[in-house]
Amino acid sequence: MIIITGALTAAAIAKLAFDAVIQTGAGKLTEAAIAKGKQLWQKICGKVKEEGAKETVLAEVEKERSSEILEQQVVPFLQVAMLKDSQFAQEIQNIAQQINQEIQEGSKDNITQKDFTVSDNAVVVGKAEAETQFLGGSHNHEKK
DSSP states (O other): OOOOOSSOOHHHHHHHHIIIIISGGGGOSOHHHHHHHHHHHHHHHHHHHHTTOOHHHHHHHHHHTOHHHIIIIIHHHHHHHHHHOHHHHHHHHHHHHHHHHHHHHHTOOOOEEEEEEEOTTOOEEEEEESSSOOOOOOOOOOOO
16 A cells, blocks of 8 residues: 655556555555545546546556556556646645545554563563554563
8 A cells, every 4th residue: 555745646646546446445444545545536537538548448447456557558647637737636636645644544553462471581472463563573681
């Protein structure tokens, strides 16, 4: 999943909409973010059709779930649309920022550690439960 920071390019906005709708957020998005992603995707599709993108290309992106087709055959039309229509560009940037905010807020899950034990050499054995987990490395204390 892409998290946008800084300027919102056509490619970043299209990828965000693609991930939210086509990939259905890979289980990482809230229902509100998915709804906003669908809204964003519909706006993008409508506008790029006006710029000459073929409806068959958009259907192929959705059917094949192909980010390559998106980048090669949809993003260029979106870039032109954003340059021609600054109001449209601002509108989809705002929606993309709202989705990005949902992603960031949704990633602030608490990690709960259950059933853990600590032995003499301070090895923790247990289970961490959360959407995102990073477990790794070791920390050893030598006896003096």
